[in-house]
Amino acid sequence: MDHSGGDGGRRAVTIYDVAREAGVATSTASRALSNPGRVSERTRRHVEEVASRLGYRANRLAQALPSGRTRMLGLVVPDVTNPHVFGLLRGAEAQAAAAGYTVVFADSEERPELEAAHVERLSSFVDGFVLSPRGDDAALRALAQVRPVVLFNRSLAPVPGVTFDFDDSSRQIVDHLVALGHSQVAYLRGPVTSWADGRRRAALARHCGVHGVTLTELGPFAPTLGSGPAAADAALAGPATAVVAFNDLLAIGVLQRLEARGVSVPGELSVVGGDDIFGASFCHPPLTTIAAPTEQAGRLLVDMLTGRVPGDELVLHAPLVARGSTGPPRV
Amino acid sequence: MDHSGGDGGRRAVTIYDVAREAGVATSTASRALSNPGRVSERTRRHVEEVASRLGYRANRLAQALPSGRTRMLGLVVPDVTNPHVFGLLRGAEAQAAAAGYTVVFADSEERPELEAAHVERLSSFVDGFVLSPRGDDAALRALAQVRPVVLFNRSLAPVPGVTFDFDDSSRQIVDHLVALGHSQVAYLRGPVTSWADGRRRAALARHCGVHGVTLTELGPFAPTLGSGPAAADAALAGPATAVVAFNDLLAIGVLQRLEARGVSVPGELSVVGGDDIFGASFCHPPLTTIAAPTEQAGRLLVDMLTGRVPGDELVLHAPLVARGSTGPPRV
DNA sequence: CCCAGTATGGCAACCGGTTGCCATGAGTTG
DNA sequence: CAACTCATGGCAACCGGTTGCCATACTGGG
Helix, strand or coil: CCCECCCCCCECCCHHHHHHHHCCCHHHHHHHHHCCCCCCHHHHHHHHHHHHHHCCCCCHHHHHHHHCCCCEEEEEECCCCCHHHHHHHHHHHHHHHHCCCEEEEEECCCCHHHHHHHHHHHCCCCCEEEECCCCCHHHHHHHHHHCCEEEECCCECCECEEEECHHHHHHHHHHHHHHHCCCEEEEECCCCCCHHHHHHHHHHHHHHHHHCCEEEEECCCCCCHHHHHHHHHHHHCCCCCEEEECCHHHHHHHHHHHHHCCCCCCCCCEEECCCCCCCCCCCCCCCEEECCCHHHHHHHHHHHHCCCCCCCEEEECCCEECCCCCCCCCC | CCCECCCCCCECCCHHHHHHHHCCCHHHHHHHHHCCCCCCHHHHHHHHHHHHHHCCCCCHHHHHHHHCCCCEEEEEECCCCCHHHHHHHHHHHHHHHHCCCEEEEEECCCCHHHHHHHHHHHCCCCCEEEECCCCCHHHHHHHHHHCCEEEECCCECCECEEEECHHHHHHHHHHHHHHHCCCEEEEECCCCCCHHHHHHHHHHHHHHHHHCCEEEEECCCCCCHHHHHHHHHHHHCCCCCEEEECCHHHHHHHHHHHHHCCCCCCCCCEEECCCCCCCCCCCCCCCEEECCCHHHHHHHHHHHHCCCCCCCEEEECCCEECCCCCCCCCC
């Protein structure tokens, strides 16, 4: 067995080495380094000097073992490279740093079983989880028993979380399209495992109903650029003059396909996205979408986890951002 | 002190509980669960049954303490939300999973001291690091003594790493611009802490020299969309008919500014990026850039770390992707 | 039927820290 | 000058696992 620091060579310096070299008991060395005030200034300085001379670095594994606390937080998302979660990453990181925590990210690649595996692997190493979950309700509830958990974009009492006001953002979209004169709208569905997709569909249907707008559902589609062509073609085959996509990735994929097919946007078809990702403002034409305050969500989630805000169910307002991809239908 | 699993309530189930409940010694319980073959089939089954009935989950902190190995890898990047590192994240994750490792990501926000802090915090919890480094050489060499380290986009013998062939990609850019008829080129510099920036400048200067092209250096600029306007304005103030940006983020920011100022691209100014990020293909006009094989780099780096490839200095070829943002200069 | 060999299980040490409790000695006060 | 505080430092247990070594029981063979 190799107990070295990892370079396969000499063994790492332990607090015992420091204590021996400094001529004090290990408890004194420990207190000198991590519990100052309990030890005389002279001794403390001496121990610190010896520790740094020997290049001592505490083994955080051993340090965390008695208390079980590591001051690390786990953040598991379905896809780190999806711009939609950028705000979450940044917000969580910033707030965690402020509270003296370190965030580690893991990517579940949209797969519930990988999410479970990551959580399992990390659960001993972190004090709590921020999850943008893909797993089913039962698994999440079970996990919440073992470790503090907060959820992004999923409501699952009694587990605390932050969601966006889908009802209101759907209302804004429908109002916007109605104001432009649309009466035939298609919704391009996201993954069936997405809780948010179900919410958006329901809310859109309700508000379309209120305004007498006909809503068609297409899909489900994978929420990626690559699904854009199929989604665009499906939309063009129907009567819709405007499409609302599950998310911006899908919407941008649709825009690319429409450009390739020579369909003018918004003249022949208006396109609405879902989350105002990086790229939504500079694609062609710039995408009308919903600007979810994901960074704020990240901050709040970490606050809940670190106990600075009571764990609860928060719903954040997400405003519509109208850009060039929506306009009046060409009659 | 609270030794519970984290919910503040009852204490977590330990292997001692399992052993007692199953009526065997702790060593037997341990072996039954993690070293099968050393224990009779009947006993193993019994212990497993008891463990799952009690909801036992091994404390990985304690498990890792004796061996010092966690089968986790740390990946520290300057900015998780910079699309440039997406390939790195994906490639590393995929290859690590294949080798039975879990990857945790951390974000240094382009700050050397935060990078150091993350590494320090994580070093006991991971078996090695993949770094896209911002710290200085001495710090990195010191770190490499403590833990296995491999570097992305930085050459620093004897620490193994993967870099891209800047010389060749600069040659491709210059050849391309010369073929289009340009003779006045500006380089928009990246951060001074970036090793890659220095390499690109030197290589561009050399190849411009070969073709008798005049190269102007502007900046340094932060490698973000937000620096685009300043960079674009600086470029327009000079004689250049083509600009090469440090990276795509900066290049896309430039494109946005040029569009806002009504400057036609590539008619009045050609623009070249640096890393073919997400968005480079659908910005307006689509960006000519260098497609660095970052995913392959991520795979190789993890292979080096897990010892499946000899630790060494690898240089990967990065091809030019010509898109709409470059064309002949308007005479 | 006895003995050797082997499969199984248990004791205890160890990983590297932290901390409760007690002993000691210096400083303070009556 | 003696008694009492209080600051300081040390012993040892503990966190929750793993593992080397030994004891035991059971097996099969002579």
